[in-house]
Amino acid sequence: MSVFLEDTARNNLPTWATAAIKDGYAKGAYLSPFASPKLGNGYKRSAADVAKTIISSGGEFWFDPMTYALSMPRTGDFRHYNTWDLWGKDRGTLDTSHAQKDHVNRVFDIQAELGSPHLAPAILVSYPDTLTSQRALELSQRSVEISANAWLTVAGDHQFWSAGAELDAHIGALDQLQPAGWLLVVTRSDNAMPPSATAEEVYGLMRTTYALSQDRPVRVAFGDLAALPAVAAGAEALGTGWDMRQRLCAYQDFEERAPDASTGGGWYQRPTLEGLFGGLTNGEYVILVSENPALAERLTPGAIGPKPQQAFRHHATTLTRIIDELMPLAGRQRVERLRDLYVGAHKEWPRVHRITGAKIGSDRWIKPFLEGIKLFCEAEGWN
Known part of the structure; x- marks a missing residue:
């Protein structure tokens, strides 16, 4: 784990x-x-x-x-x-x-x-x-x-x-x-x-x-x-x-909070889409499921569930699944595999954006991380 x-x-x-x-x-x-x-x-x-x-x-x-x-x-x-x-x-x-x-x-x-x-x-x-x-x-x-x-x-x-x-x-x-x-x-x-x-x-x-x-x-x-x-x-x-x-x-x-301020900081229940390496708002995800259920199922393996603990379990399980795919690989192979996964996710985002009108897309979820990996690969001579 x-x-x-x-x-x-x-x-x-x-x-x-x-x-x-x-x-x-x-x-x-x-x-x-x-x-x-x-x-x-x-x-x-x-x-x-x-x-x-x-x-x-x-x-x-x-x-x-x-x-x-x-x-x-x-x-x-x-x-x-x-x-x-x-x-x-x-x-x-x-x-x-x-x-x-x-x-x-x-x-x-x-x-x-x-x-x-x-x-x-x-x-x-x-x-x-x-x-x-x-x-x-x-x-x-x-x-x-x-x-x-x-x-x-x-x-x-x-x-x-x-x-x-x-x-x-x-x-x-x-x-x-x-x-x-x-x-x-x-x-x-x-x-x-x-x-x-x-x-x-x-x-x-x-x-x-x-x-x-x-x-x-x-x-x-x-x-x-x-x-x-x-x-x-x-x-x-x-x-x-x-x-x-x-x-x-x-x-x-x-920062200091008022004595009657909320203690939780807000449940984060937005679904995590493994195929996008990112998330959508709940409303955007509902649109995706309604308009293209096959795409939604392919990008989001596993049931999410409506309750906070179910949403967290899905998120943590998604992270675990991605990491478990990387862990058995050797150093260079591990980095290159994640790079390829980011490239694949980047290609999925335009279609999802057209369907859902998502306000946040690959420029935030993918671009800086993919570019950082590319800088690392260049420095290591892994081009």
Whole structure:
């Protein structure tokens, strides 16, 4: 299984994760202090209870400190975060060796308590050759010094993953730390779906994944469909979920919210069409089914179902099926197979657009990812 679940502000993570693990369309889940409290609060179960439930179902349980979210613009949703003992004094202060070690130790203590592998905290980086990037490197170094079995997170925005040679130098320095594994994160300035990715960003993520996955496992948090090129480049798994906030990591989802604001962030029930490597609105899909049911069935294997959990199961199963097709292939073959699948999907979109009048098409769902793959293939001499 190559799909894992990100945390959700809803109260259904343990039950839906258990079902997904048992039915084979998820391998485990990541708990976030921004989405879940440490202790039960009458709405959400305690972290210990969630961990026990997921582990007992045969799944992986991880506590992701998501320290990098503190560096996002306007982050202010601390209603759950402040229930965790993650800082000695000033929240987010990591400018000294002592502060870094203290934070890392607190994170690792919580993970040990919950039965989670060590996943080190990380700092969000925009440019790979700055004081911030150096501090991110130092924090990672402190983490592996404290725990040689720690996984390291690399979190960056669009500029970071598009930074070319400077990105490669930063990743090279991190790689020398030799952690147990890697969790990569692309942060977004908005929560549009599909995300506003670029070919350069996709290429940078693929290049990084390819280099790091040569001797250690790599995963992409909040990856969803956008992380498939990274899977082709060597990533073993990606994160997803049933809410928008589980499928991408957007700044606005960490802003302070009113006390009476919705906790869920909105079910994402739009159908995922495997043959398009993208989705349609519910209304557009109804038109497609009505006007050309044979085409709709060919592009969308498996029943979707009208309820949120059914829609999520179909989506996660679709991701799993695509990844399972790529995994047995060798490096170059895997990348070229995904490229061919994107090319095939690109050819399907005009017909679907004529039938449904879809507002979002291959320019968003296909183009940046296909172009990023082509850049990667050119760099590797795989033309």
